[in-house]
Amino acid sequence: MRCPYCENEDSKVIDSRHTEDGHAIRRRRECETCGKRFTTYEKVEEMILMVIKKDGSRQAFDRSKLLNGIIRACEKRPVSIAEMEKIVDEIERGLNNTMEKEVESKFIGELVMERLKELDEVAYVRFASVYRQFTDINTFVAEIEKLLTNKETN
Numbered sequence: 235m236r237c238p239y240c241e242n243e244d245s246k247v248i249d250s251r252h253t254e255d256g257h258a259i260r261r262r263r264e265c266e267t268c269g270k271r272f273t274t275y276e277k278v279e280e281m282i283l284m285v286i287k288k289d290g291s292r293q294a295f296d297r298s299k300l301l302n303g304i305i306r307a308c309e310k311r312p313v314s315i316a317e318m319e320k321i322v323d324e325i326e327r328g329l330n331n332t333m334e335k336e337v338e339s340k341f342i343g344e345l346v347m348e349r350l351k352e353l354d355e356v357a358y359v360r361f362a363s364v365y366r367q368f369t370d371i372n373t374f375v376a377e378i379e380k381l382l383t384n385k386e387t388n
Contacts, residue, residue, distance in 0.1 A: 235274055237265035237267065237268060237270065238272050239265065239272070240267055240268040240270075242266065242267040244266040245263040245265050245266060246263065246264055246266060247261050248262045248271070249262040253275070257278075258275045258277035259277070261273065281333075282294055282295075282335070283295040283329055283336075284336045285337060285338075286336055286338045288340070295329070295337075297322055300322050300342065300346070301318060301319065301322045303346070303364075304321060304350070304361070305318060306360070307350060307357040307358075307360040307364075308354060308360075309360075311356055311357050313353060313354050313357060321349045321350070321353070324349070325346065328345070329342070343365045346361060346365075351381070358381070359377060359381070362377055363377070
């Protein structure tokens with residue numbers, strides 16, 4: 235850390251403690267050249283994840299939107315809110331771990347469907363019907379047949 239007084243790069247940490255909100259660490263440092271003390275703050279750099287919608291528009295990732303979609307798909311199903319939040323946590327963590335700044339909504343939808351298929355097949359079909367915009371009963375039946383075929387092969 236560069237000293238704000240003499241520009242020297244060598245300093246030692248005298249004291250470290252968390253800030254009140256717990257989102258940063260406050261460090262008291264002493265310059266090894268001039269002996270003056272100064273304070274620095276260390277915090278995690280938050281990356282804003284942008285979602286590219288089907289129409290090409292972009293908006294910031296909103297975990298509450300994702301959770302609400304999953305809640306609607308799981309309505310009146312034996313799926314706890316904790317399980318739904320776990321899906322959102324896993325997806326959000328996975329997206330952040332990719333270090334990409336932009337991700338297509340299609341990719342997020344596929345991740346949700348992957349997890350719902352394992353958790354509750356009815357919720358999966360509900361989510362898929364909205365996400366894939368089933369236009370008629372034949373599309374709906376085809377998705378259910380695909381689900382049944384995959385179930386028989388496993």
